[in-house]
Amino acid sequence: MRVVSLVPSLTEAVAVTLPGVLAAATDWCTHPAGLDVPRIGGTKNPDVPAIVALRPDLVVANEEENRPADLAALRAAGIEVLVTEVRRLPQALSELDRVLRACGATWRPRWLDEAEAAWTGLAVPRRRSRALVPIWRRPWMVLGRATFAGDLLARLGVENVYAGHAERYPRIPLDDLRAARADLVVLPDEPYRFTADDGPEAFDIPAALVSGRHLTWYGPSLGEAAGVLGAALRAAHR
Template sequence: MRRLILAPLIALACAAAPARAAIDITDDQGTPVHLDKPAARIVSLAPHITELLFAAGAGDKVVGAVQYSDYPEAAKKIPRVGGYTSIDMEKVAALKPDLVIAWKSGNRDAHLGKLRALGIPVFINEPRKIDDVAKSLAQIGKLAGTEAAGAAAAEAFRKRHAALAARYSSRPPVRVFYEAWNRPLMTVNGEHLIADVIRLCGGDNVFAKLPMLAPTIDVEAVLAASPEAIVASGMGEARPEWLDDWRQWTKLPAVAKGNLFYIPPDRIQRHTPRILDGAERLCGQLEEARARR
């Protein structure tokens, strides 16, 4: 009798197991993504996505990545599938991924359409706020079957973010011009993740109201905005020489006060846990600016 009772229950549990393994999630573009089981072969189409995968405990599942996927050190050994705007579709297909994680702002829609046409699930990642980095870590952990690691990384990120916000977000505002590049002269608007970092530190992005996410501007616009601090990135760890080009404008408050600052791009331009390293550095720089008033 006991066997007669247990047998149907065991059969029911076995039948339900595959359903529990299936993953249904909505990506950052609002598109539903379905996986029959956690992804074991993942291709990353942006350097920040590669870094997020490692941070969420899924680094060993990444079989392909784009150029400049250089963090952590193990990411440098992953086979390349081109650049984020020049994806080699044949290389991606040859890797037989069961998931591609893409970047809406960096990857071309035509490439993503071709991947979907091949039957490869595509998950779009597009963080716009600091909190979205934690969300991305949790999502990636779920997609890769490393849910516990992803959730732990997300929680640690949120705690550090909250501590920085408590310390700096209510400080007296500092008018900031963020110089993403010099030729052409580029900045970010208020919807960009970097603008959220500026807000976290009590900064006021002087170009927040521009309509484009990463607009091109001119020197006259910067002079008219009269920023109290200029923060630049560049291409690597070295401080860009062009940051000092602003010194010719001696009446510009940022120049007059000596508030020309630099943050390595991978600490503030990548949508990863390391953005809080950049935030901590920026917050300290804006404190210097306040002290020079």
């Protein structure tokens, strides 16, 4: 079985579970550390001819991270493409199981069971926070409706102020963000790399700097994500 992954989360999941199956991955596939496979461009601009030349049995993709035109071109070349959709944690777990079985796994990996157990056994904090969750600046963009990251935060007691917005990743002027009556701003380090010196200064409310991989990736990182994110959120309230 030869698999090309166009999604960092799926790359990590396949590489950890089925070593040797990955034929290539994107430039953004940084985990697991030391992954040594050919790179075929970004998630939004993969080198389709290079992928075709690799003659994979399967390409794994995501409806949000990858462009329909690229997936259509791969299918037109006769390559099977599996596209995931992940908006909530239960969906992520089921999609991971589907992808791994399509890649040749005949078992459910332990890390997937551990990730499910970690989130299923989570005690929701009594104190709930209303939070802004920017993912970009210049222009400012935030989490809106029906996002995987928003669902994880909700399970940790954080209500996304823009969860009811018509768009999933709306652009919101900074003045409107400041007027949103949030009591916390959650700043991940990807896709925009928010840091202690770049982001918090725009707001006069506590800021939680969090790992973007733990907030937005669905894969082996899910097993520790609840603990890592929970610690960052608690620290912001101290």
